[in-house]
Amino acid sequence: MSRPPRILYFGKLTDVTGHTKETEQLPDTITDTNALRQWADSLHGNTGAFLEATIRIAIDSEIVPEPSPLSGATEIAFMPPVGGG
Amino acid sequence: MSRPPRILYFGKLTDVTGHTKETEQLPDTITDTNALRQWADSLHGNTGAFLEATIRIAIDSEIVPEPSPLSGATEIAFMPPVGGG
């Protein structure tokens, strides 16, 4: 068995979760990006913030088309729109 | 009687005259820019350098149309084309 991936939150999602790195471990039953979004949203108040289409998901530093499988991922990031520095 | 004007040489004319400020006093008989050009040219080897149309003459820091009278001038400058810094 591989280790569960790190889940990272950026931008406004940091405020929703209260942290930039998920402290909960991703359950084995969450196997694709759709399920991941639902899981994160229910974990953080069911606000719908994680379901927004403008939030992109990166797996191991690559933004992925959705839905994408999570298998083998080391790091998964929720990325709100980037606006430059 | 007013004092005779200072005569200044810039750019390539500095090399023709060997100095940036004329050491000879301008004679009273030289009353306009045409006569001034001829006088400077004869003073510095009759090379024609002072007769070139690309050399402009400034009287008291203003480039003048030619011929212009020299009366009342404090400073007269021979200005080759300026090329920026």
Added chain:
Amino acid sequence: MITLTPAPFDPAETLSAFKARAEGAGAIVSFTGLVRAESAYGPVSNLHLQAYSPMTETGIRTAHDRAMASWSLTAAAIIHRTGTMTPGDPIVFVATAAHHRRAAFEAADFLMDYLKTEAVFWKKETRVSGETVWIEPRAEDYTDSARWAETKG
């Protein structure tokens, strides 16, 4: 040279080091971006920048390499802050060196357009009123960046 740093930096010192490295160039352009005291919404208390390493660095590296190639630069440097800054603090510094000034100006302009529009940063403004806002991309910035798509491959 690309640096992403949570620590304050001094643009003048950076320019000095860059000039030493740009030996032989005829033109050096620098850009310094500073935290403004006023945003569109009122007085600013602080600005917080998040980056996502190494994605942020990779994107900046790609823009850097494209600038080096497109304008035949002799050197380029990019420093970008992360973390919390207050008005007047430098956020970003870009320097470009080239034989001629046109190349140095255009490349610095291009790099800044990239950094201000496409670079992977998230930016939170805390206002003097206490309100906090995550800044969304501005339409104006996209327009600036789009200029380059037309002129450079």
Added chain:
Amino acid sequence: MITLTPAPFDPAETLSAFKARAEGAGAIVSFTGLVRAESAYGPVSNLHLQAYSPMTETGIRTAHDRAMASWSLTAAAIIHRTGTMTPGDPIVFVATAAHHRRAAFEAADFLMDYLKTEAVFWKKETRVSGETVWIEPRAEDYTDSARWAETKG
């Protein structure tokens, strides 16, 4: 701030002083021009610049004032060397400060175009070969400067 000086100056120190003066700006652009080791004609030994005071300063002041007005700058600085310089020496430094980067970039570009084409300077290049040449205006420089006539009054 306009300075014409026969003494060497340090662009980094100048940027540091300018930044202190540009309090409140969001964007600072600097341009540094350096004596190149190679001209179109071969290796350069030194470069000698003559100015005609106060005509040279008056022209620079006019360009400065036009830039301040056209781009709503919060500050601008121009330093220009005169006298004899060797390769690597700074000849010219321009800095502009504005709220937004586009204004700072364009104004610095405009000022440099003025300084490199219309400013009242005479420039003698002494080559390593011993040959000396007074540099005449280049057609390329006139083209650069003409760009502004079309876009800014």
